[in-house]
Amino acid sequence: MFESAAIGHDFTPGVENYLAELKVVIDTVDIDQITVVMHRLLAAYERGASVYIFGNGGSASTASHLVKDFNSGVNERLVRKFRFYCLNDNVATVLAVANDISYDEVFALQLRNYLRPSDIVIAISGSGNSTNVLNAVRLANAKGVETVGLVGFDGGELARTVDSCIHVPVHDMQKVEDLHFVINHVMVALLKEHLEYWAR
Template sequence: MNFLNDITIYLETLTRVINNLDKNEINRTMQAILKKYNEQATIYIFGNGGSAATASHFVCDFNKGACMDAKNKFRFICLNDNTPIITAIANDISYDDIFSYQLQGVLSKNDMVIAISGSGNSKNIIKAVKYAKEIGCEVVGITGYDGGLLKKYADYSLHVDINDMQKVEDVHMAFDHMMMQIFSKYLLEQEAK
């Protein structure tokens, strides 16, 4: 079996999606994240399934990679990394509450929430985002498809405009790695001044 044609189609489609990203919105989002870094605010990040893996990856790349040699560190916390608390909340309350419950009583209006949802409509994501908005907290929405409700609620929108979950998730990881490299370079330059 020769997969060359399918490989070419996948990569060409992904390239078109990347070329159509809103670079101004990415820049605006990065400025907001940098502001939270400078304020030493906490940034809570979360997602389901593949987006949960992406959220965990963000924490590693920001808390270690982006500021490895910097005096100050990012303060990312991933709400989907603790399996016992997630299953306890899902079992005793509701799966829809697994993120919003963890934010209650700890989220401050000076913090930031980064919610990742390919569809933008996951109930537990939207419930947590609504809670964050009630607190007065800024929200970054990382979405695909049409962006769903998350894109509407988000103050900053990293949107991947394609109806294909795998390509959406590919670009979500590219957001992480791109921002990590840019922030790492920027923070080192700032430290040298």
């Protein structure tokens, strides 16, 4: 039944429209915001800081992917390594805190255990209003730790709470997440190239 329902349907206009809209969104992203965050990451690398990153849902997978790209991609040929950690990948800890304390504390509690003043925190939230993300960022701010946000829509509370923000200004969660992935790969590719050049 599914196959017969799909026969003859032309998805081409929809695909073309989605990609055209995505191209428009790309042009709205502030490149300066990306370069500021890249400089912060480079400074964190040079001082041997740990970078803690986290998010919910699709943002959690973006966080996990970014950590993978830095730890196994950028670090590959470097003697001194980036130290990236994804807080939402520790499933047992996340579920224990959510069940025993509150889901709103799943990231903040972990940061209380780990954070040093030299570290950096990266929070990803499409809406910018996830309570557990905001709680963790406020904790980091209170400890004097640098904070970075990747947001969409109007930026939400997160955009106003972090030290640096990369904002994808579109009210469409799929396109926000698309661009967060692209921004991740831009930063990874350019930092890898820069650091490998100086490591020769």
